[in-house]
Amino acid sequence: GAVVSQHPSWVICKSGTSVKIECRSLDFQATTMFWYRQFPKQSLMLMATSNEGSKATYEQGVEKDKFLINHASLTLSTLTVTSAHPEDSSFYICSATGTSGGTDEQFFGPGTRLTVL
Amino acid sequence: AQSVTQLDSQVPVFEEAPVELRCNYSSSVSVYLFWYVQYPNQGLQLLLKYLSGSTLVKGINGFEAEFNKSQTSFHLRKPSVHISDTAEYFCAVSEVQGAQKLVFGQGTRLTINP
Numbered sequence: 001g002a003v004v005s006q007h008p009s010w011v012i013c014k015s016g017t018s019v020k021i022e023c024r025s026l027d028f029q030a031t032t033m034f035w036y037r038q039f040p041k042q043s044l045m046l047m048a049t050s051n052e053g054s055k056a057t058y059e060q061g062v063e064k065d066k067f068l069i070n071h072a073s074l075t076l077s078t079l080t081v082t083s084a085h086p087e088d089s090s091f092y093i094c095s096a097t098g099t100s101g102g103t104d105e106q107f108f109g110p111g112t113r114l115t116v117l
Numbered sequence: 118a119q120s121v122t123q124l125d126s127q128v129p130v131f132e133e134a135p136v137e138l139r140c141n142y143s144s145s146v147s148v149y150l151f152w153y154v155q156y157p158n159q160g161l162q163l164l165l166k167y168l169s170g171s172t173l174v175k176g177i178n179g180f181e182a183e184f185n186k187s188q189t190s191f192h193l194r195k196p197s198v199h200i201s202d203t204a205e206y207f208c209a210v211s212e213v214q215g216a217q218k219l220v221f222g223q224g225t226r227l228t229i230n231p
Contacts, residue, residue, distance in 0.1 A: 004160070032217065043207060043221040044161070093160050097217060106219065108153075108160035 002028045004096050006109035013084055014117055021079045021112045023094035029074035030096035034106065035067075038091040050077050084116045119144040119210050121222035129228045130198055138193040138225045140208030147213040150191040152182055155205040155224075164206075167191065178202070203229045 003026040013019050023033060032051050036044040048064075050056040050071035058064045066088075068080040077096075081088055091113050095106040124139040142148065149168050153161040165176025172184040182193045191208060208222040 006160075034218070041224075041226075043223045044219075046218055046220075049218060095161075095219075105163055105166070106217065108162070110160045111158070113158070 002026075002096075002098070002107045004030075004094065004107045004109040006092075006094055006112050008112060009110065010113040010115075012115045012117065015085050016083055018080055018082045019084055019114060021081075021092055021094075021114075023077045023079070023096065023109050025075045025096045025107070028096075028098050028107075030077070030098060031074065032097050033071055033077040034095045034097075035069060035077075035079050036093045036095070038093060038111075040091075044093060047079075081114065084114070086116045089114055089116045119146075119148060119212070119220045121208050121210055121220055123206075123208055123222035123225050125225050126223065127226045127228065129230060131230050132200055133197050135196050136194065136198050136202075136227065138206050138208075138227065140191045140193065140222055142189050142191065142208070142210050144189075144210060144212070146215075148210040149213060150182075150184060151209040151211070151219065152176065152180070152191070152193050153207045153209060153221075154178075155207065157204075161207065164193070198227075198229050200229050200231065202227060 005024045007022045035047045038044045047062045048056045048058045050069050056069035071077040093111040095108045097106050120143045122141045130136045151166045152164040165174045167174045167184045175181045180195050206225045209219045
């Protein structure tokens with residue numbers, strides 16, 4: 001199957017700083033990328049959907065000014081957690097699909113563990 | 118809106134025994150159904166999916182699932198488990214006429230004991 005990478009795999013930062021997480025599709029063009037967060041021993045919650053070249057669509061309750069998403073190319077989407085606080089500590093997972101609709105499989109990245117001190 | 122309920126948060130099973138992980142969903146529209154597996158500190162890997170056609174779906178690693186529309190269920194089964202099947206399993210749905218957004222269940226922790 002297709003490969004999606006995330007960088008970094010883990011990051012520790014101080015409260016108040018910003019952190020950028022990259023999600024790359026390595027062997028296919030990702031027209032749509034999704035960002036999820038997962039708290040310990042809980043399920044994945046969709047944060048936002050991004051299509052290449054357009055603004056991301058955020059789920060209800062997700063602060064768009066805090067979680068900045070940029071899908072600038074067909075192989076790269078970034079999530080920036082601005083002014084991070086301890087409650088933002090979580091496992092962030094991205095997924096990518098090759099079309100903007102239909103039944104195409106979402107391919108998931110390995111995740112990024114963010115710890116905010 | 119859709120919702121997914123995984124009825125068991127933890128399932129302990131002995132090696133080589135059969136296992137069933139239960140999943141029920143609720144939706145006012147037609148949905149696709151998925152099972153994913155997550156190993157520790159890793160992303161999700163697709164086990165199998167139901168899009169249409171035969172209600173019995175076979176996936177990777179010997180897993181299969183059966184779609185039951187009347188009971189709105191999509192239970193995952195394996196006739197004989199292995200230690201390496203120890204992982205978290207997630208059931209998910211997405212709207213047929215939608216933007217591919219996945220709604221996940223709470224997850225079931227499958228632990229295989231020797």
